[in-house]
Amino acid sequence: MKPVDFDANVLTPHMARILEARDMTAQERFFRLQLPRPLNHRPGQFVMASIPGIGEAPISISCGPRDDDQLELLVRNTGSLTRTMHQLQAGDAMGIRGPFGSGFELTEFEGHDVIFVAGGLGLAPLRSLIEPVVGDPQRFGRATLISGCRTPADELYREQMQAWAKLPNTRIIRLVNDTAHLPWNGEVGLVTAPIAKLEMDVPNTLAVLCGPPVMYKFVIMALAARGLPSAQIFIDLERRMRCGIGKCGHCQINHVTCCQEGPVFRFSDLESLPEALT
Amino acid sequence: MREFLATRTAVLDWLRTLGQQGDVFFPQPMGENSFNFDKVRKNSLLAFEDFDAGSKDKPFRASTCVQPPGKRLSPNNEQIFRFSKNGNGEYQLTPTLDERERILAGVRPCDLKAIHLMDRVNSDGIPDAHYLSRRQNTAIIAHDCLQPCDEHCFCDATDSLHWRQGADVFLTPQPEAQLLMEALTECGEQLLSAAGFPPCDDIEKRRALAEEKRAKPFGRHFDAPLQQVIDAVSNSWESPVWDKHVERCFACGTCNLVCPTCYCFDLQDDFNIGDPDSGQRTRSWDGCMLEEFAVVAGGHNFRPQLAARQRHRIKRKLAYLPARFGDGSFCVGCGRCGHQCTVDIDIFDIANDLLAATEAKP
Numbered sequence: 001m002k003p004v005d006f007d008a009n010v011l012t013p014h015m016a017r018i019l020e021a022r023d024m025t026a027q028e029r030f031f032r033l034q035l036p037r038p039l040n041h042r043p044g045q046f047v048m049a050s051i052p053g054i055g056e057a058p059i060s061i062s063c064g065p066r067d068d069d070q071l072e073l074l075v076r077n078t079g080s081l082t083r084t085m086h087q088l089q090a091g092d093a094m095g096i097r098g099p100f101g102s103g104f105e106l107t108e109f110e111g112h113d114v115i116f117v118a119g120g121l122g123l124a125p126l127r128s129l130i131e132p133v134v135g136d137p138q139r140f141g142r143a144t145l146i147s148g149c150r151t152p153a154d155e156l157y158r159e160q161m162q163a164w165a166k167l168p169n170t171r172i173i174r175l176v177n178d179t180a181h182l183p184w185n186g187e188v189g190l191v192t193a194p195i196a197k198l199e200m201d202v203p204n205t206l207a208v209l210c211g212p213p214v215m216y217k218f219v220i221m222a223l224a225a226r227g228l229p230s231a232q233i234f235i236d237l238e239r240r241m242r243c244g245i246g247k248c249g250h251c252q253i254n255h256v257t258c259c260q261e262g263p264v265f266r267f268s269d270l271e272s273l274p275e276a277l278t
Numbered sequence: 279m280r281e282f283l284a285t286r287t288a289v290l291d292w293l294r295t296l297g298q299q300g301d302v303f304f305p306q307p308m309g310e311n312s313f314n315f316d317k318v319r320k321n322s323l324l325a326f327e328d329f330d331a332g333s334k335d336k337p338f339r340a341s342t343c344v345q346p347p348g349k350r351l352s353p354n355n356e357q358i359f360r361f362s363k364n365g366n367g368e369y370q371l372t373p374t375l376d377e378r379e380r381i382l383a384g385v386r387p388c389d390l391k392a393i394h395l396m397d398r399v400n401s402d403g404i405p406d407a408h409y410l411s412r413r414q415n416t417a418i419i420a421h422d423c424l425q426p427c428d429e430h431c432f433c434d435a436t437d438s439l440h441w442r443q444g445a446d447v448f449l450t451p452q453p454e455a456q457l458l459m460e461a462l463t464e465c466g467e468q469l470l471s472a473a474g475f476p477p478c479d480d481i482e483k484r485r486a487l488a489e490e491k492r493a494k495p496f497g498r499h500f501d502a503p504l505q506q507v508i509d510a511v512s513n514s515w516e517s518p519v520w521d522k523h524v525e526r527c528f529a530c531g532t533c534n535l536v537c538p539t540c541y542c543f544d545l546q547d548d549f550n551i552g553d554p555d556s557g558q559r560t561r562s563w564d565g566c567m568l569e570e571f572a573v574v575a576g577g578h579n580f581r582p583q584l585a586a587r588q589r590h591r592i593k594r595k596l597a598y599l600p601a602r603f604g605d606g607s608f609c610v611g612c613g614r615c616g617h618q619c620t621v622d623i624d625i626f627d628i629a630n631d632l633l634a635a636t637e638a639k640p
Contacts, residue, residue, distance in 0.1 A: 010404055011545075011559075012359040012373040052361040052369055053549045053557045057575065078575040093369055213578065240574050242545050245404040249542030249566060252590075253580075255598035260403055274515055275590075278580060 010245055013050055013095030016071065021090050024074065025154055028121065029086045031073045033094060038069040042103035043129035044236060044264040048244050049073060050095035051088075055081040058241040058259075061099060062124040064131030065106075071096065074124040074156065100244035101263050104129050104208075104234065112206045113141035115198070117191050117219050119211020120149050123156050125236050126210045130164070137169050141204065144171040148191035148211075151180035191215065195222040202227050210236035216277050220267065233267035237276065279467055282459040282475035283484070289449070289457050290324045292473050293383050293419075297322070301380035303350055305343045311336060315343040315350065315382075326384070326421065329451040329491065333425040340386065340427045342612050346538035347385045348393045351412050354563045358408060358545065362556040374558075375411045381469075383419040388433040388612040390420045391441035392538030395610075398603050399541060408561075417465050420445035424488060426497035430613025432626050434496040437504060438610040450488045458484045497611070500630055502637075504607060507629050510636040511596040519631040520585045526621040527567075529584055533615035533623070534565025539595065539608045542566060566591050592628055 020032040039047070041061050050056035057079075063072035077086045088094065106129075114133050118126045126145075133140045145164065149155050155174065165172040173194045174186030187194070191211070207223050209216060216235060223233060239251035239258040251258035254273045270276040284292075296302045297318030304324055308314035318324065327339035357374040364370070385393070393413075400409040423439065433439045442448055446466030450458040458478060461467040478484060500507045514520075534540045544564040549557040564571065567587050572580040581587050595609035609625055616624030 010407060011561075012371050015369045015371065050547070052363070052371065052559070053547050053554070055547045056545060056559070076575075082575070091367070093367060095369070095371070238574055238578075239580060240572055242543070245406065246402065247400065247406050247541070248544065249564070250544075250571060252594075252598070254593075255601055275580065275586075 011097070011243065013048065013052075013056075013097045015093045016096045018088055018090050018092045018094060019070065021088055021092075023086075024156055027154070028074050028076050028156060031075065031085075031088070031094070033071045033073065033096065035069045035071055035096060038067070039071055039096075039099055041065060041071075041099035041128075043106065043132060044103035044125060045099035045101045045128075046125075046241075046244075046263065047071070047073070047096050047098035047100065048241070049075070049085070050097075051081065051084055052095055054084050056095070056097075056242075057081050058100075058244065060125035060128070060236075062127045064128050064135070074121070076121055098244055100241075100259055102261060104264055106132060109133060109206060110139055111141060111204075113201055113204055114143050115195075115200070115205060115207040116143070116145045116147075117195075117207065117209045117211070117215075118145065118147040119191060119215040120154065121156070122210030122212070122215075122236070123147050126208060127157060127160075129208060134164050134167050134170050137167070142169045142171070144173070144198065146173045146175070146191050146194050148175040148177070150177050152176055152182040152184045153180065190218070192218045192222040195219070195226060198226070200226055200228075206232050206234065208234045208236070213238070213277065230268040230271060231266060235265050235267055235270065237263045237265060239263065279461040279463075280470065281461070281478040281481045282470055283452070283456055283478035284459060284475045286326050286455045286457055288475070289459070290326070292475075293318060293324060294322070296381060301378060302383055303347065303380065304383045305339075305341075307337060308344065311341075313337070313341055313343045315345055315347045318383075326449075326451065326457070327425070328455065329424070329453050331425065333428060333493075338425075338427060340423050340425060342386065342389070342427050342614055342617075344536060344614070344618065346392060346536070346612065346614070347382045347389050348396055348538050350380070350382060351393065351396065351416060352409050352541060352543075355560050356408065358559045358561055360556070360558045364555075373407075375407060377411050377415050379415045379417075381417045381419060385418050385420045385445070386423055386427070386612075387420065387441040388436075388438040388610040389538050390418065390444050391438040392610045392612070393418065394441070394444045395539050395599075395603070395605060395608055396541060397444065398605055399599075402603070417446045417469060418444060419447040419449065419466075419469075422448065422450040422488060424451055424492045426493060428613065428617065429498075430617040430624070430626075431497035431611065432499065432613060433611035435499045435504060435626075436607045436609050436611035438612075439496055450485065451491075452484060452487065458488070497613075498626060500626070500633065502633050507633055508596055508600055508607065510633045511593060511629060512601070513636060514632045515589075517632060517635055519628060519635050520589045522631065523623050523628050524585045524588045527584055527588065527623055528620065529567050529569055529587070530620065531565035531567045532618050532620065533591065533625075534567055535563065536614040536618045537595075538610060538612060538614070539599070540565065542571075566594070588628075592625060595625065596629060
């Protein structure tokens with residue numbers, strides 16, 4: 001019988017070394033990893049991150065494409081695996097499989113103004129696209145980031161957002177739902193509010209959304225009210241993903257496999273998928 | 279490819295001999311009315327139904343096994359890799375690939391088609407090495423059905439009854455307790471040649487004999503041709519039919535468990551008891567009817583309603599996966615889900631109801 005001559009390691013992670021680990025908020029911990037080989041990822045892709053013996057979970061890649069063999073992840077403490085990950089320190093090991101998913105095609109953004117709308121942890125995956133876009137003003141148009149979170153204590157990548165704000169052709173709008181009596185130099189309100197008054201060259205604008213499911217409906221309504229067609233809106237969807245290779249079935253949205261065709265979708269492609277924005 | 283003719287007894291003896299030499303799986307009685315696709319051992323009760331047997335003979339030898347044969351290619355609690363950690367905190371991960379040779383014998387056309395569909399799924403995009411290594415080391419000896427296995431069968435309605443692709447050897451019942459044995463692949467040819475069976479020199483006549491004997495109509499049929507069923511299921515999103523059948527469903531997942539084209543899984547990590555520096559990751563079967571199937575971290579459930587989960591299951595079989603793979607229905611009509619369902623929910627009835635609801639629309 002025929003020998004098997006393919007890479008058997010697709011469900012077996014490579015072990016990465018943690019170079020840097022620090023709490024960004026009470027809930028989120030930032031990791032910079034040294035991989036055994038370059039990941040060659042695209043913005044918007046994800047990896048399956050694990051601790052052998054504890055478990056595995058899909059984690060969005062939060063850094064832009066890079067030439068070296070490093071990777072940045074932001075992990076929210078939501079369960080037994082991520083709780084254990086929050087105890088990991090520099091020098092510890094983490095299992096990584098991937099990159100998986102289609103991600104963003106950077107060439108589609110060339111010459112366009114881009115509006116990023118991030119809700120909470122949604123900023124982490126969007127950062128993988130924001131970095132290359134704000135870093136190359138010759139290649140891309142004006143970048144606008146609208147980032148919202150619950151309170152000032154929940155804000156992610158604060159210093160980086162302040163650095164981005166100083167770049168040419170870049171607008172950063174930071175919001176909280178509630179200042180919670182903490183010092184705050186941004187705005188107060190929902191991410192939908194700034195969209196109504198945003199200076200916008202509609203035909204040349206692309207919007208990219210990532211946040212909790214409840215955010216999408218209202219942000220899309222706000223963008224539609226400004227006349228932005230659904231083909232110019234990209235959405236990063238969250239689903240349960242166990243394998244990353246389109247086999248385990250958990251992430252299926254109607255006939256689409258989120259880990260393969262997604263998790264980034266053009267909104268116009270989601271209109272035929274009634275399960276997409278539930 | 280060559281054809282042979284032998285008595286049923288000779289073929290069963292041959293399977294028993296093969297079972298002594300390696301892993302051979304064959305349908306074996308489990309309780310009074312059902313069969314289990316189990317390993318052939320020295321004292322195994324092996325049998326095929328007679329050419330003249332009717333499906334009212336109980337237990338009928340052509341009855342489907344409760345678990346489909348294809349599940350042997352993606353077993354529950356399958357080890358994916360082993361790991362160990364040394365004193366410096368460095369991990370060693372070793373993927374587990376099952377490359378043992380095995381034979382699945384007595385596989386019926388519906389299950390053969392299901393294995394073909396699972397081959398497609400597991401080769402699609404990024405291939406699943408664990409399934410494929412097992413598959414590539416597996417020979418299949420399939421057996422034709424001249425009578426429907428039971429009242430749940432609707433394999434002819436889903437284009438499975440005449441399926442042969444994927445079989446290495448194909449057996450067809452013949453009069454006088456004989457079996458026509460056709461090699462369909464090199465591997466099948468080698469298996470049969472090594473056995474020394476007498477050649478068959480009137481193959482066309484033998485095939486015609488079996489065709490003449492085959493029950494007509496064969497099993498249950500939808501109220502319309504298969505393509506119309508697929509269209510009706512594909513075009514039904516909001517339909518009262520989705521609420522009708524699910525009313526009595528317990529969401530137990532039995533339909534997922536016995537379906538030959540349900541392949542969803544979960545992954546689970548474990549430490550070895552007594553050595554917390556080593557362990558393994560295994561995958562276990564999962565089912566889209568179960569409540570937690572689409573729950574993400576933080577607790578949001580993308581398919582909380584039972585009716586939405588049933589719609590998803592039915593659409594996977596008769597709409598989503600047929601559209602994705604272009605290989606016809608992913609329901610192979612084996613009848614297991616309806617047969618094993620504790621409250622008699624049957625995909626066949628759901629499909630017919632959707633068909634009727636679609637036709638009733640102006």
